[in-house]
Amino acid sequence: GAGRQTKDDAIDLLAGICMHKKVGMSVKRGDVLATMQTSDPTRFAAAEVYYRQALTVGEAAPTSCSHIFDIIT
Numbered sequence: 127g128a129g130r131q132t133k134d135d136a137i138d139l140l141a142g143i144c145m146h147k148k149v150g151m152s153v154k155r156g157d158v159l160a161t162m163q164t165s166d167p168t169r170f171a172a173a174e175v176y177y178r179q180a181l182t183v184g185e186a187a188p189t190s191c192s193h194i195f196d197i198i199t
Contacts, residue, residue, distance in 0.1 A: 129142070138166065141165065146161065
């Protein structure tokens with residue numbers, strides 16, 4: 127969904143995010159955590175806000191959790 131606002135929009139194949147750090151990795155001030163790309167630079171400000179709101183940085187590593195919550199058959 128990174129390349130469009132709604133499912134009916136044309137996909138921007140240049141849009142995306144490259145994660146340089148994974149959950150639980152040690153980080154220090156100045157580390158690059160991710161690189162965002164888009165063909166529409168006016169969208170960077172909103173994307174940065176969403177990304178920063180999703181981050182939690184703390185002293186201790188997070189507890190492990192499963193990425194699969196349920197299997198639907």
